[in-house]
Amino acid sequence: MTSSPRSKEPSARGFALEKAVVSFRGTAALDGATLEVEPGERLAVVGASGAGKTTLFRVLTRGVALSGGRVTVGGRDLYSLSKGELKGVRRRIGSIYQAYNLVPQLPAGVNAALGEVGGMGALATLRTFLAGPDAALASRVAGALDRVGLGDKARARTADLSGGQQQRVAVARLLVQSPDLVLADEPFAAVDPVTTERVFEALLELNHEGATLMVNLHDVGLARRFPRVVALREGQVAFDGPPERLSEEALNEIYAGDDPHQEVVLPEPQGDGGPKEPIQLAEGRDGVSSH
Amino acid sequence: MASPRTEQPRIGGAVPRVSWKPALVVLVILGLTGWSAAGVGFDLVELLSSTGPIERFISGMFPPDLSARTLQTTARGVLETFQMSFLGALMGAVVAFPLAAFATGEDATVGASRGERLLRVVPYHLSRFILNVFRSVPDILWALVFVVALGLGPFPGTLALAVHSAGILGKLLSETLESVPSRPVEALRATGAGALQAFLFGRLPQAISGFTSLTLYQWECNIRSATILGFVGAGGIGQQILISMNLFDYPKVATLVGATIVAVLVVDRFSAAVRRRLVY
Structure with a gap:
């Protein structure tokens, strides 16, 4: 039931925004943004705080209301899909966030398994809730945790892990989900340099395996490692091209x-044994935007 | 961002400057105090001059009646009260849980159709309404209702506690469920999780310790309430206290009240100790 969901569901690899407008109480977070991304592409999004980066990500999972324009994912108009179709598209989109957004009370293994929860029926959901993931899912979870170097932490309470470890659990959740489109919203903003490299590599690997990858970055230096950079300014695409x-x-x-001289405060790397120097922020412009 | 100020900004201290608003509030409070005191016939002189009967009552309680028969009655009463409070809290929690789940407001889903919204709104308001009725009727009134329906004894008392507990726990649990950090829940929804899945894996794990703690606290409240329910014939040690009071058997009242205090303290301490150990 959980092993081969890909074939049945439509792809969500490419996406496009056409003059998308999203407003929060009269203030436009996205103000006519137009952007087209081909399947399998890899791009970084930069921009000042409040430029609309996070909103751009949320609009792609229909997490905010659209007040104008069109958003298509996998060639289909996202905002005219039925509830069931929307779920199908969302299943194909994996997200990773600055604040990890894991459920802190659950074991790391269950959090990783939740990458698959969207594909479960009501019965399978209840069974997973009561008895844990079934054998097939459990072995995929173990494999994913191994890949991020947390093979021994499957039973650890997520809240007891360090920030860097939690972000790796979030990556494991992505690996379990194996999405067509990966949306990473400031994934390195709150983790140490070692975790940054590790997460970065895992994301690149997913991209090499065929997933489209869009990463939201405040670190322009890191953004230059992407073949395509998109810059947002006041809710519009201000730059789109090679770095x-x-x-x-x-x-x-x-x-x-x-303010370019604004001080960037990074949380201390927590117990990962990583070096304590700050991450390369020479070109970081907007600091750690708080979410 | 802010436009430049032209006048000298006045910051002021923590205590607001004297103005007509606080003065009005003080006047209203004073007025209410006087009106209420007159209404209830508050009389300090009467309280101080009636020390005689109080003295007689208290001295009549000593020495407490520690005969074997009284101790036996007391033990039975305490155990019954304990059982009522425990079952009441447990049944209340079991009833409260599904009602609270329905009474939890899910964040507005973008693009949900009218039918879908209706499908969510109806159980939401229905369960809120049931919980409100359960909660706003005091447990002693529920006890009267159940005594009329089922006759005297601890069973109607237990049901009364269960219904009232369900009302309180349901409200508190739904508030706990609503106030958990929503980002993990949203993250699940963003990967295609449905309402049930987001609830089970997102909201519930974050709220479960809070719910356990609330249930234990409700048990503490129940053991205090259960001592009173006996006054309307709904079982527990209160019934014994009422009988002894009516027979002017103050030494026995002393034993019963003392045992009640001990039982309440024991449950309070136990529940507090468990609640301290809960991991959030």
Whole structure:
């Protein structure tokens, strides 16, 4: 029941925004953003705090109401899908966040298994809730946790893990889900450099396996490691192209109004044994945006 | 961001400056106090001058009656009260849980159709209404209702406690469920989890310790309530206290009341100790 869900469901690999408008109480977070992403692409999104980066991510899972324009995922209009169809599309989209967004009281293994929960029926859900994941899912979870180096932590309470470890559990959840489209919203903002590299590599691996990857970054240096960079400014796409074309001037334009000397406060790396130097932030412009 | 101020900003201290609003509030409170005191016939002189009967009552309680028969009655009463309070809290929790689950407001889902919203709104308001009725009728009134329906004894008392507990626990649990951090829940919904899945794996694990703690606290409240329910014939040690009072058997009242205090303290301590150990 859980082993081969991919074939039945439509792909969600490519997506497009056409003049998308999202407003929160009269303030437009996205103000006519247009963006087209081909299946299998890899791109970084940069922009000042409040430029609409997180909203761009939320609009792709229909997490916010759309007040204008069109959003298509896998060629289908996301905002006109039925509830069941929406679930199917969401199943194919994996997300990873700055704040991990795991359920802290559950064991790490169960959190990783939740990557698959969208594909379960009511009975399977209850069975998983009461007795834990079935054998097939359990072995996939074990494999995913192994891949992120947490093979021995499946039974550990997620809240007892360090921040870096929790982010790796979140990556394991992605691996279990094996989505077509990976949305990473500031995934490195709250983790140590070692975890950053590890998570980054895992995301790249998913991309190599065919998933489209969009990462929201405040660190422009990291963004330059992507073949395509999209910059948002005031809810619109201000730059879209290869990182070489992203000049210092263009960056200043993008971050205009954002204090470039603003101090970036990183949480201490927690017990991962990673080096304590701060992550490369020479080009980080907007600091850690709080969510 | 803010426009430049042209006048000198006044910050002020923690205590608000004198203005007509606090003065009005004080006047209203004073007025209410006087009106209520007059209404209930509050009389300090009467309280102080009637020390005689109180003295007689208290001195009449000593020495407490520690005869074997009284101790036996007391033990039976305490155990019955304990059983009533425990069962009441447990049954209340069992009834409260599904009602609370339905009474938990799910965040507005974007693009839900009218029918879907209706499907969610009807059980929400229905369970809220049931919980309100359960809660707003005091347990002693529920006891009267059940005594009329089922006759005297601890069973109607237990049911009364269960119904009232369900009302209180249902409200508190639904509030706990609503106030858990919503981002993990949203993260699940974003990967295609349905309402049941988001509830079971997102909300419930985050709320379960809180719910356990609330249920234990409700048990503490129940053992205090259960001592009173006997006054309307709904079992427990209160019934014994009432009988002894009516017979002017104050030494026996002393034993019964003393045992009640001990039982309440024991349950309080036990429940508090368990609640302290709960991991959130």
